[in-house]
Amino acid sequence: MTTRAGEPLRYDDVVRVRALSKTYPPVKGRRGAVGAPAVRATDQVTLDVRHGEIFGLLGPNGAGKSTLVRQLTGLLRPDSGSVEILGHDIVRHPERAARILAYLGQESSALDELTVALAVETTGRLRGLEARAARAERDAVLDELGLAPLAGRPLKKLSGGQRRLACLAAALVGARPLLVLDEPTTGMDPVARRAVWAAVDRRRAEQGATVLLVTHNVIEAETVLDRVAVLDEGRVIACDTPAGLKERVSGEVRVELVWRERAPLDVPEVAVLRERAVEAGRRWTLRLAPEEARAAVATVTGGAAFAALDDFTLATPSLEDVYLALGGEARQGLVKA
Numbered sequence: 059m060t061t062r063a064g065e066p067l068r069y070d071d072v073v074r075v076r077a078l079s080k081t082y083p084p085v086k087g088r089r090g091a092v093g094a095p096a097v098r099a100t101d102q103v104t105l106d107v108r109h110g111e112i113f114g115l116l117g118p119n120g121a122g123k124s125t126l127v128r129q130l131t132g133l134l135r136p137d138s139g140s141v142e143i144l145g146h147d148i149v150r151h152p153e154r155a156a157r158i159l160a161y162l163g164q165e166s167s168a169l170d171e172l173t174v175a176l177a178v179e180t181t182g183r184l185r186g187l188e189a190r191a192a193r194a195e196r197d198a199v200l201d202e203l204g205l206a207p208l209a210g211r212p213l214k215k216l217s218g219g220q221r222r223l224a225c226l227a228a229a230l231v232g233a234r235p236l237l238v239l240d241e242p243t244t245g246m247d248p249v250a251r252r253a254v255w256a257a258v259d260r261r262r263a264e265q266g267a268t269v270l271l272v273t274h275n276v277i278e279a280e281t282v283l284d285r286v287a288v289l290d291e292g293r294v295i296a297c298d299t300p301a302g303l304k305e306r307v308s309g310e311v312r313v314e315l316v317w318r319e320r321a322p323l324d325v326p327e328v329a330v331l332r333e334r335a336v337e338a339g340r341r342w343t344l345r346l347a348p349e350e351a352r353a354a355v356a357t358v359t360g361g362a363a364f365a366a367l368d369d370f371t372l373a374t375p376s377l378e379d380v381y382l383a384l385g386g387e388a389r390q391g392l393v394k395a
């Protein structure tokens with residue numbers, strides 16, 4: 059994957075997914091146990107991940123993100139569709155995935171009995187590193203992720219966040235051209251999260267790695283993602299750069315209102331605003347056209363409503379607003395990928 063001059067060709071596709079579908083079969087209820095209907099977890103998913111980019115998969119719980127990445131990593135056979143990674147047909151040859159990509163799944167168990175150091179070193183050896191190289195990479199990645207003080211501890215005796223970090227360390231050892239990370243920062247404190255994003259970005263910048271990232275943390279991911287696919291009910295409902303996605307709602311302003319105790323619903327204008335608000339305790343979040351936002355602010359900062367208001371902010375939409383807007387529209391059948 060180089061140009062004639064021998065330079066890496068940045069925008070070649072590393073991952074090509076075409077019309078990928080997977081339905082989990084129904085489960086029959088036996089002896090009074092509750093059964094479960096079939097679930098179409100991925101539905102005609104088509105997407106490309108380009109060389110050297112950090113590509114995000116976003117979507118609510120149950121959207122099909124993990125099912126999709128498990129099909130890409132050869133762990134789950136799709137019902138139909140194709141997956142090509144660096145030219146390899148992963149549906150026909152799922153065993154090849156292990157040689158091309160590093161995968162951090164949602165669960166660790168295989169490594170649980172090992173110490174952090176041994177888990178990382180063993181993974182390096184399994185990926186073909188010589189003993190000395192595996193030890194050198196082990197030490198480097200443990201330092202990079204701040205794990206050196208925990209090197210001698212078995213994974214099963216670590217906290218949730220520490221274990222996740224140790225599993226990531228194992229995933230990063232023995233450079234692979236593609237990193238597939240399913241919610242890598244779950245349960246981590248801010249220092250660990252920063253170390254993760256820095257390590258991911260370093261693999262891309264220094265080794266030309268391509269990264270496919272599943273995440274819920276839209277705000278954090280916004281700073282590292284080059285492109286994003288938004289998944290909902292197994293379908294890709296949008297795929298673009300974070301900036302491109304934000305343009306879709308650029309005509310809108312996000313208004314946040316925080317009430318002192320409760321919203322003054324006896325004020326008719328406030329009652330009308332409530333219909334547009336997403337409520338979280340005393341906080342209301344509204345996405346409004348600029349003139350509507352002006353009118354809303356005039357309403358809540360004047361007259362009877364003002365006494366009940368604790369705080370308000372106006373802001374341009376974030377990627378999270380786009381994600382929420384797209385999710386809502388998808389459910390009403392208004393968007394197509």
Ligand SMILES: Nc1ncnc2c1ncn2[C@@H]1O[C@H](COP(=O)(O)OP(=O)(O)OP(=O)(O)O)[C@@H](O)[C@H]1O
Pocket residue numbers: 082083097098099117118119120121122123124125126
């Ligand atoms: N082994 C399974 N058998 C049956 N249904 C499953 C199985 N695994 C997942 N599902 C269902 O498939 C759908 C997609 O699940 P998946 O785990 O891919 O979603 P997700 O987007 O990764 O969710 P989350 O963000 O919660 O991790 C869900 O409705 C889920 O309940």
